[in-house]
Amino acid sequence: MTQTIVIKVGGNAINELDANFFNQLRQWREAGKQILIVHGGGPIITEWSKKLHLSVKKINGIRVTDQAVLAVTKAVLLGLIQPQLLSKLSANNLLAIGLNASDQHLLVGETLNQSLYGEVGKITQVNLPLLRQLLQKQIVVLAPLAQTKTGDWLNVNADLAAAEIASQLNATKLVLMTDVPGVMTKGQVMSHLNWPKAQQLLGKRIIKTGMAPKIKAAFQALNKGVAQALITDDLAHAGTTLTTVATD
């Protein structure tokens, strides 16, 4: 069966992509693997929100998004970040296509908790036939946005978006690329992390801020059948491998 790899590239990680990243993508494509990239862009959304004097507020790593922040989010993700990433893929001779949630009902969502987060959602439905067809020929690049069934746009945390898309695609691997080499405890990268240990570290706030939704998203994907989930800053290094069973 064809293997599908879903990679989430965080907003911070996009600027740090190096030859290892593009070489690994090339090797996977040459080996017949399908690759889908979900890009973040949180830091740039924050930067533009500040420039436009809009409020910047996150609860549990999720951006509180009113209509004005939603407009900035769409503009930044689809107008700045996605073209930037596609240009880098093209410059490295990798065939890729960038799409948004409204392309043939690609990513359908519903609100998460409107009174708390505003126009923030989770992905509930993915146009799998379209994605599968496109993934045969090229790398697919997606922004973390969704549209409701009635056409309203929603801002989606990129880790949660990647995990849900990986689950729906029955992906063999989910890689969450960030600006740290893995989940850290006492200054060291943990090579493996299981859910009971993760809950403990979340409770003690050793895992916090942006790492918290990342960990939760990755375990959700594993529980929904994704074979492997990694958190790393380099595709050449496994970083932290998340496992559903105890390894220590």
Ligand SMILES: Nc1ncnc2c1ncn2[C@@H]1O[C@H](COP(=O)(O)OP(=O)(O)O)[C@@H](O)[C@H]1O
């Ligand atoms: N235990 C932890 N190990 C590693 N990073 C952690 C941990 N707890 C919190 N973090 C923070 O999580 C950040 C990664 O999340 P985030 O900034 O949202 O990245 P991204 O933009 O890639 O999604 C790290 O830079 C670090 O500051």
Ligand SMILES: CC(=O)N[C@@H](CCC(=O)OP(=O)(O)O)C(=O)O
């Ligand atoms: C709802 C929500 O929080 N959406 C995120 C989407 C971008 C994102 O997740 O980007 P990073 O992975 O670079 O943080 C946001 O507005 O920041």
